[in-house]
Amino acid sequence: MKDFIAAQDRALLERHGLAGFDALWALKLEAVDEPNTERGGWSSVYRLELDERAFYLKRQSNHLTRTLLHPFGEPTFAREFRNIRRYAELHIPALQAAFFAERRVPGERRAILLTRALDGWQDLDHWLADWGALEPSRRTAIVQACGELARCLHEAGQMHGCFYPKHIFLREQGDLFEAQLIDLEKTRPLLLGRRDRIKDIEPLFRRAGHHWGSDELQIFLQSYLGDETSMQRWLHELSQRRRYKATR
Incomplete structure (x- = not known):
């Protein structure tokens, strides 16, 4: 799956030097809750505020789900991102993605999902x-x-x-x-x-x-x-x- 950047968020992310996987992965933020380690890896959520816009940055490593199509597993964020896109195509009201990408490094499968914060909800x-x-x-x-x-x-x-x-x-x-x-x-x-x-x-x-x-x-x-x-x-x-x- 190719890296995804929402058109309306690209300029903002680029202005802050955060339009790529490595920059978002390295960003130092305080997690909003304890990491999820149920699947053998980990998954954490952080709040990210850029100018007047807020996001939730979700990062995970080896946090995989296994299905018939993916018997060896895939990042759970990959599945959630596909569903976010499907909901948008079907006009079902739901959270919106600003960025998604995944990477393979030795011993790890990493994924990032950035969604717009639902401030006011x-x-x-x-x-x-x-x-x-x-x-x-x-x-x-x-x-x-x-x-x-x-x-x-x-x-x-x-x-x-x-x-x-x-x-x-x-x-x-x-x-x-x-x-x-x-x-x-x-x-x-x-x-x-x-x-x-x-x-x-x-x-x-x-x-x-x-x-x-x-x-x-x-x-x-x-x-x-x-x-x-x-x-x-x-x-x-x-x-x-x-x-x-x-x-x-």
Whole structure:
């Protein structure tokens, strides 16, 4: 895969001498959390601010995922970057990439993914933490935005795979909310129709269900389905899936 630089970010990165892999790899920054070492290598995230723009710089070494197409593994960022590009092509609201590249050095497979920071956005967990104090109209707008996001995702033939509150980012726009997705590594095509759709949105119901009442779950489904004709069937199947997950 060739190095990628987003057209709207190229001039800024070049001005700061950061338009190449080596410069971004060598950049000294403080990580925003502990490195991920689950896959035998490591992966870290850093915040990068350039002029008035902010990014998250993600670097990894030997942090690989193995699939049928890549039995010997590939950097997890490579898979996430492909999904970011696919979402953009399909017009699914999601985080945006500014730079991606990977390198092989003796004993290492390195990768860098630079994404634009979602400043001004908050994840759904942020809103759920103070859910009871929100005005009913804002709660409704948030739930509707989540349902419309899921509808857009699935109508484009994609399954997110981690449709959790922490991966849904929202921004208030007047009386409405906009929503978009992050963490696209586990995205795959929606192959099994309704079964995959239930599987994808049930984790949101399970995690947000501690805060959302039955009315709000129905508002989500109405926004997701576009009507109410099959809502009870969907609620039943989601409840079945929820009980199944609880007993595992």
